[in-house]
Amino acid sequence: MSGENRALLLEALRDPAILGELDLKQWETLIREARRNNLLPRLAFDADALHLESRIPEQPREHLKAARAQAIAHAVAVKREVRFIDRALSTLGVPVVLLKGAAYLMGDLAAARGRLFSDVDILVPRSALAEVESALMLNGWTSLKTTPYDQRYYREWMHELPPLRHHTRQTVLDVHHAILPTTARLRPDSAKLLAASRPIPGEARLRVLAPVDMVLHSATHLFCNEDVGNSLRDLVDQDSLLRGFAGEEGFWATLAGRATELGLARPLFYGLRYARVVLATPVPASVLRAAERGRPPSLSLRLMDAAFLRMLRPGQLGQGSGAASLARGSLYLRAHWLRMPPLLLAYHLITKALRQEQAAVR
Amino acid sequence: MILRELSRQTLRSCLANGGVRLRTGPIVTCIRSRCDEVLNGLALLYADYPVEDEGSFADFHAAIAPPRSVRRWLRPQISFEFDGASPFFPLPADQAFAALEWGLNWCVSFHCHQYLIVHAACLERTGCALLLPGEPGSGKSTLCAGLVSRGWRLLSDELALLDFATGEAVPLPRPISLKNAAIDVIRAFAHDAVLSTPVHDTSKGSVAHMRAPLESVHRAGELARPRWIVLPKYRSDATTSLNPLSRGRAFMELADHAFNYDLHGRRGFDLLADIVSGCHCHTFEYSALDEAVTVFDTLSATA
Amino acid sequence: MQSLSVPRWRSVPRDAVALREFDGEFVVRNESTGNSHLLGLLAGRVLVVLLDARGSLDAAEIASHLDTTVSPVETGEAYDAVEEVLAEFCRLGLADIEST
Secondary structure, eight states: OOSTTOOHHHHHHHOGGGGGSOOHHHHHHHHHHHHHTTOHHHHHHHHHHTTOGGGSOHHHHHHHHHHHHHHHHHHHHHHHHHHHHHHHHGGGOOOEEEEHHHHHHHTTOGGGTTOOOOOEEEEOOGGGHHHHHHHHHHTTEEESOOSHHHHHIIIIISSBOOOEEETTTOOEEEEESSSSOTTSSOOOOHHHHHHHOEEOTTOSSEEEOOHHHHHHHHHHHHHHOSOGGGHHHHHHHHHHHHHHHTTSTTHHHHHHHHHHHTTOHHHHHHHHHHHHHHHOOOOOHHHHHHHGGGOOOHHHHHHHHHHHHHHHOTTOOSSOOHHHHHHHHHHHHHHHHHHSOHHHHHHHHHHHHHHHHHHHOO | OBGGGSOHHHHHHHHHTTOEEEEETTEEEEEEEOOHHHHHHHHHHSTTSBEEOTTSOOSEEEEEEOOSSOOOOSSOEEEEEETTBOSSOOEEGGGHHHHHHHHHHHHHHHHOTTEEEEEEEEEEETTEEEEEEOOTTSSHHHHHHHHHTTTOEEEESSEEEEETTTOOEEOOOOOEEEETHHHHHHHHHOTTOOBOOOEEEETTEEEEEEOOOHHHHHTTTOOBEEEEEEEEEEOTTOOOEEEEOOHHHHHHHHHHTBSSHHHHHHHHHHHHHHHHHTOEEEEEEESOHHHHHHHHHHHHTTO | OOSSOOOOEEESOGGGEEEEEETTEEEEEETTTTEEEEEOHHHHHHHHHHHHOSSOBOHHHHHHHHOTTOOHHHHHHHHHHHHHHHHHHHHHTSEEEOOO
């Protein structure tokens, strides 16, 4: 992707120092792009880290202030939720591994700075799933998806219990026993992930994935997930994790090997590729060479490049160009393909489409 | 410049192309639309509001446009769009201006977390602010419109913006939305009030908007310290009565009616507690607007 | 020797609570739960006692902290009232019985 005509948001993410050099019109554009990609709080924290407040005009500064307050509130809420989850599962003696945002936050990682969170995701051994579900239900969580179809979809076809919502706090908890569905083509071994997981300093029971696994999970989530609307945000996660772990001993040396071991060489290839191209993430040449193992056939790669890079160019605002929304559509299809065998896929998409139609009719 | 300085043609053209950068208090919204209802509504109810030039900073980009989906309906529809996306379901096209008003409220209440935002009317007299938190149906908008027609300055009819640094209310004067019976009540109460043509069959019944008084718009830069918190309740056969409300209960009402109290955590608690400690707090029942206005006139003397 | 151990109570940590008194009522925000509450005079004072305490307290100790000049009859009533408040605090997540 060439350097000229890069969206302002990407420039700001690659080089936060420019946040001290923007005029009002540029701020107006940047705030819209950032907000659309759930990255406005991230910019606020980047500006804070460089002490740029006095160089930002007053009106945009108010938006950053609002976004900062929002991110802080999210972090407080996630920490609180993690406490409740810990308390509910404390007597089970089962390893509970926090995933994604909650892990970044509790692990005090840079990836958590300025991040907005939605659900909390945890990984537990498959054998413990039933007792974990019971313990959570006893403590006020109830199943979100209640139609028999949805229950089947989640339990039999996907990789998690149906999402749980706490009845008073209204927070959502996703309990996984694998990071990808059991019906998917890629089957990273959960036992290996659990075995390599690490305790969180100051926490008696809660754990997080090992650094390489956290990066691989993030890459997998990015390229195999349904919710492609958050792609740039997910890529920012990837970039933050890679930069954050770069100094950790053994991280780069073991990353590609671990990817192959878990069957995740393809997602790692894509993750490194797009992080470098879009966000200029520094990756050692030796790691890139090793990650070549995951290179897809050239046609697939070209399609992926086209769909992804168009998707990640945040320039389309308001005018919703047909190409961009098509790109979004094709990414959605791809995510599903990776997760479910074709027959099941068709059934699911048709049913989902029908129910959305019904919901839309007032 | 102010909006009335634009010719109708220029206004129409701006709305259809680059948008009109309308200032309401601290917020500038770039509004785009090709709907006549929006054009007429702006021309009538926002005539005295500042319009910023293209080079200025817009806080939000809003549009009222036909919905993007290809679905065919018998009646034409419009959608409120924020940055090209529609947070809401489409509405009948004759509700276009009401949709804009609701959309502008949404922009502020959903995003402006630099303030603590309470769902309340906010007015000023003798330099002090009155907060009227209320459920829909409590009569707060009617009361607000009535008071504003009798000398109170309008800060807002829906969104009380509270400033963390000073504990003051920040004006966001915009048209006052009136529903159903309130429309006729206000027409009768304030003969020179400027009201939009009511639209019917909205989810809230019939809706019209009353123009904010000129002075309220001109003084939009003047903050005011809250001095009274009153919970209004309209009841058709009620005797007008103002009763004491404990500060503790007033606090809980404000927190309950705030859009982002939880978001602000401890800071929000402290701000509301500080504000409440400086206020006289009451509940208020009424059926006759002129009696209500008298009560509040007396109240305003107790600063 | 204690035949039946009397429950000893602890409030949530002091730094998790914001508290203000207005004319005999207390508004409270509990960061542990994210909830805010309006407490009456007795409940508010019980909470203050618990927040100020260095260790855990049982209901009788709390009652005695509330007023040092009550008669035995009044103390008994105070004790019952305090127990009710504590049960409510448990439900609200403001206080809990110390597990031994």
